[in-house]
Amino acid sequence: MSDSTVFQRRDFLKLVGLGVAGTAAGCAQPPANQLLPYLNAPVDVLPGVPVWYASTCRECPTGCGVVLKAREGRIIKIEGAPDHPVNRGGLCARGQAALQGLYDPDRVRTPLLREGPVWKPIGWDEALTLAGSKLADAVRVGAGVALLTDHATGSFAALAREFAAAAGGTHLAWEPFAHESLREANRRTFGVAEVPNVDFAAARMIVSFGADFLETWLNPTGHARDFAAAREPGRMAHVVAVGPRLSLTGSNADEWVAVRPGGEMALALGMARVILTENLGPGVAERGALLEAVAAWTPEAAAAAADVPAETVVHMARHFASAAPSLAVAGGIAAQSEQSVALCAAVNLLNHVAGNVGRTVRFDRTPNWDGAATFGDLQRLIADMAAGKVDVLFVHRANPAYATPAWAGWSEAMQRVSFKVSLSGVLDETAALCDLLLPSTHAIESWDDAEPARGVWSMVQPGMQRVATFDARPAGDILMGVGRAAGLGAAWPETWLDYLKGRWRALQARFGAGQDWDTFWAGVLQRGGVWEDVPARPVRWTGTPAFAAPELRGAGDFALVVHPSPNLYDGRGANKAWLQELPDPVSKAVWGTWVEIHPDAAKRLGIGQGDPVRVETEAGALEAPAYLYAGLRPDTIAVALGQGHGEYGRYARGLGANALALLPPAQDAASGAVAYLSAKAKVTRGTAAAPLAMTQRVKQQQGRGVAQLIPLTALGAGAGGHGDRAAGGHGATGAAPGHGHGRGDHEGWGHHAEYPMSDRPGRHTEPRAKDPGEKVPAHAITAFESNEKARGPRQAPVNVGSYKHAKHRWAMAIDLNACTGCSACVVGCTAENNVPTVGPALVQRGRDMSWIRIERWEEKIGGADHRTDVRHIPMMCQHCNDAPCETVCPVYATYHNPEGLNAQVYNRCVGTRYCSNNCPYKVRAFNWFDYGAPEKATFAFPEPLNWQLNPDVTVRSKGVMEKCTMCIQRILEVKGHARDEGRDPRDGELQTACSQSCPTQAITVGDLADPESRVSRLSRGSERRYWVFNELNTKPGVTYLKKVGWAAGEEAHG
Known part of the structure; x- marks a missing residue:
């Protein structure tokens, strides 16, 4: 080596010193421009203490009651109001995502x-x-x-x-x-041009003729709660979905009758004719006239028009009449054809002859249209x-x-x-x-009101001052x-x-009789409105319209089904990143448009999963990736509405395609409503379409028993069987878990009232009769194991493990029979825990960050017997007592805390990802980037979107692993509140973000150390309980209750 190439020691030290200096400079904090003490806080604000305000959701016409959680003068969470008659505690994903509309960085900032x-x-x-x-x-x-x-x-x-x-x-x-067609059909058949109040909870058999009541039809949140009540194992209504596509609502059904597109009306009329001719119903005064109206719709004729066996028509009719009271619903957008009024009238006729009008179909507290x-x-x-x-x-x-x-x-x-x-x-x-x-203000920062239903006057009040960024x-x-x-x-x-x-x-x-104005107004604001019981208006059959089968326009081998997006609705939710990254409940795709096509049809066309396809109708064309889905008829394709915006904001603009471009100029003959089901389509391979970003690609369990099912006949009659959900309810009623010691000032912008603490779930007036300082015996946590031996052979309850926990052992029970797969819990968790969105490119690489996912497992979809078995299971950190992740972390960033939680210390984590590799449930998410580099203006928290962040939860950084914490910040809040009152936390007082937002109350959270708690009774006493991958001996802290299904030949009868 020559002297000219020798690296001198002095030069080496200079270089190292320069590097150290540069590194140190890069680690320095930027200088603070201004530091101001928070001395003159508004009267409503107590630093660190949340304040809750009752209001009304304006994300769709339903008008659900909500409570707004404010911290230091800004709203950070939206939850369902427990006492509101429209939704009664739950709140859908779209309602919770309204927070991102408030802080939308693309809002107009000035006139x-x-x-x-x-x-x-x-x-x-x-x-x-x-x-x-x-x-x-x-x-x-x-x-x-x-x-x-x-x-x-x-x-x-x-x-x-x-x-x-x-x-x-x-x-x-x-x-x-x-819902023009539904209103017009009711005017023609009942003389009342209104949308009825349908009672799913009272029904023994439910038949949906294209009405997706768990997604976008009328009041999905309220319907979901009633649907879960109808599906309790002790009553277990039989559910049938009728339509060419198996939607989320259909996936919760026991049977899927895959009629030809537009064939729903024929099946309803065929069923009505069978009930009339066989005198199966309670009898109607117009029997002769009605028989004449449906004379042509014999089971054979109806079967031919609907493309189903005639035996199906007869069997469904007899079952529907015997399962009194039953309920049939119609009027969904996906089934809205040029004869949609005729379809709704046919379903009205079916309900009328089965005796359901006045029982499960009522005109009392009807939605206000x-x-x-x-x-x-x-x-x-x-x-x-x-x-x-x-x-x-x-x-x-x-x-x-x-x-x-x-x-x-x-x-x-x-x-x-x-x-x-x-x-x-x-x-x-x-x-x-x-x-x-x-520019007008957002509903969260505005005064307004709504009358969403008869007898309901709901208040909209601002939870905060106007966002200063926007001069609205x-x-x-x-x-x-x-x-x-x-x-x-x-x-x-x-x-x-x-x-x-x-x-x-x-x-x-x-x-407010006898009250002065200030008292009345304060009560209205605290409660969120006023409401009263509305007596049912009796209706009679006033006329039978003409019935004609719809025809599809254009040429092509496929019928086109255009349906609302469960996440984006009609497209108004498209500029909210939470909703864009929320997986579609059917396809599990995100951030775009896709074309659903049956695997057999795709194979015939040489199309594979995610391949670009071109869809052409007489009105227009679009290109999008294909999603192969067995929940479609082979002669049908489906595209969701909501994408394809040319304006609106950074999260919506230029993403996907607008399915309205495919619709020909067709309208319902009677109501004038747009016929979303009106076109035939030609499908060919496309040339350029965005890749299909999905969070779940395999939907078959392959014998792993992740989501389990038990036949209804296998359940015992005790409280642990049919009565699981009836005993003690499913957690609390589902409202705000905060304490809110705000003053509720009534002047200026603060002229609104805090949601009353005593009205929130879990805020009982009497403490439990237990000494706050009482120690739980060491055997208390494992005492139930001996009881299990006495009960006989069953899955070994080893999930508690050998840890000697402190006073509490927090745990969770999830009822798969109540979970509909709506994903409200996912958005609730995202909002509560500052979970970032990453965009479609990183989702394709498996970098999505969600702490909780809804897995969809398709065991059986339709067939000759119409039997359908689709299972939805929320999957989050299982908080195992023998957690595989804890043993492999070299820096103890993940450990087992004294109260049974699998905790994560972010500032210890060095990003080895060993814990994620060793987790059999795959519920850990790694921060690969400082979100959203390189698109920081989109996928980070651009101002003022960072105002949505929960100050009680750390915002994680690059190189850190994260996961579900079972909302430990809420646990600390509940414990602190109980300590202040000198008592123990009460059962039901703790509500995690996922359990609170669930419309069906499928998630129960509580203290497993308390043998009388709801979670203890479900985890230890239910014969439906099981633990995912129990054979691995991880001893999960999350217990699942098996979904209950009808065995072949089982039916519900009144």
């Missing part, structure tokens, strides 16, 4: 005026003056004015009508899924716009430019309107076509401000809140 192709920020005074002058000009010359909103039902609806009337214009309250516009009403507005009859258009919380088919002509008609104003808080497709944007105003104040600027002269009060209070003063005499 905007279009100048050519660009938007110019302007002030509010200038914006209101401009809108008012345009409105005044239109009113002066008698030009048309229109206001289009969503289906508002409360005070804002009244203001909208007053605004439109003062301007001499029209107001349309329009929803893409407005008064004043809801039909698609025909929207078409008339479009025609007026296209003809130049509308000079000024206002749009609020409606997006017809995206949510209507292209043939409706909305976007073209908007170009003929002289001045268009959007009150949208986001730049969606309709707002992008407007001339002026007046309440929509009511905007309309009144524009009206004043136009000189309309309406006698409106100064503010929208004053207007709202004025309408509630009218209710005070009804619900």
